[in-house]
Amino acid sequence: MTNTHADHGSVDADNPDGVADDEFKPLTAEEANQWRRRNPSVSPWWVIGMQVVAALVVAVVVSWGFGRAAGFSAAYGALAVIVPAMVLARGLRRQSLLKDSGAAFLSFVVWEVVKVVLTVALLLAAPKLVPSLNWLALVAGFVVTMKVYWVAAWLQSKRQHPAENL
Numbered sequence: 001m002t003n004t005h006a007d008h009g010s011v012d013a014d015n016p017d018g019v020a021d022d023e024f025k026p027l028t029a030e031e032a033n034q035w036r037r038r039n040p041s042v043s044p045w046w047v048i049g050m051q052v053v054a055a056l057v058v059a060v061v062v063s064w065g066f067g068r069a070a071g072f073s074a075a076y077g078a079l080a081v082i083v084p085a086m087v088l089a090r091g092l093r094r095q096s097l098l099k100d101s102g103a104a105f106l107s108f109v110v111w112e113v114v115k116v117v118l119t120v121a122l123l124l125a126a127p128k129l130v131p132s133l134n135w136l137a138l139v140a141g142f143v144v145t146m147k148v149y150w151v152a153a154w155l156q157s158k159r160q161h162p163a164e165n166l
Contacts, residue, residue, distance in 0.1 A: 042153060042156045048085050048156075051078070058074050058078060060075040072130055072131075073133055077142035080138075081146050082145060087114060088111050090109075126138060
């Protein structure tokens with residue numbers, strides 16, 4: 001049995017997917033500047049602000065529906081997302097000053113590891129820090145606050161291109 005659809009031509013090590021390099025056109029400096037103006041970056045502090053709003057809403061709703069202890073548990077779950085995110089944002093504040101891309105990447109990795117370790121530490125400390133801990137409420141606060149990244153990105157795209165959203 002033979003494969004009649006196989007390409008028997010030479011395979012370029014720099015182009016394993018077979019897409020011709022002619023199709024790639026680097027941007028000029030002006031085109032890159034125009035792209036940056038059309039697609040500004042999202043401020044991590046804006047996302048964190050959105051997370052704080054979501055955390056307050058979740059804590060109030062859970063507290064109203066399931067009691068004060070559940071509300072505190074949901075708020076603590078949200079804080080296990082917000083506090084590490086603040087640490088990461090603060091740690092990466094000077095990253096734009098780094099000229100070496102390798103150093104910038106290493107800085108990001110280090111601060112991301114710090115964020116993950118801090119998140120795990122906060123979750124492990126929850127039984128000792130939150131009286132009458134409700135794990136379900138804590139996870140609800142954690143998940144809702146974590147998902148705000150997607151909502152914030154969506155809202156930012158709506159703010160950037162209001163005419164396209166009509």
